[in-house]
Amino acid sequence: xxxxxxxxxxxxxxxxxxxxxxxxxxxxxxxxxxxxxxxxxxxxxxxxxxxxxxxxxxxxxxxxxxxxxxxxxxxxxxxxxxxxxxxxxxxxxxxxxxxxxxxxxxxxxxxxxxxx
Numbered sequence: 001x002x003x004x005x006x007x008x009x010x011x012x013x014x015x016x017x018x019x020x021x022x023x024x025x026x027x028x029x030x031x032x033x034x035x036x037x038x039x040x041x042x043x044x045x046x047x048x049x050x051x052x053x054x055x056x057x058x059x060x061x062x063x064x065x066x067x068x069x070x071x072x073x074x075x076x077x078x079x080x081x082x083x084x085x086x087x088x089x090x091x092x093x094x095x096x097x098x099x100x101x102x103x104x105x106x107x108x109x110x111x112x113x114x115x116x
Contacts, residue, residue: 003063011066020097021058021066024073027080028055030090037089044079051075071105 011017031037032055045052056072058065073080077098084092093101 016097016100020093020100021070023091023093023097024070024101025058027084027090027092028057028069028073031055031080032057037083037087040087041076041079041083044083045076048079048082050079067105070101074102074105 011021031041042052053072053075055076056065056068058069081092084090
């Protein structure tokens, strides 16, 4: 519980972090709950010769679920961006919002250099 409160405080104190996480959750929720969008993103992954991953939903009772959600979204970034650009049924993260997501997942995973 203390860990969850500390994470919530850190997110609240960071400029734009809540907004970025909200957009991530909206994107993930869209693809998770829409069969049409889910099939479409899986088709894009196959067409782009990418591994087919499912989206990970964040959960308020799991302290690391936001991290897992953003990390998986970063794995799906190329196909998600292509799908949103083609269909436009959900708002995508801006370039300025993708970068902090990448930096945060690298820092919290304990790797100082590397990619997700």
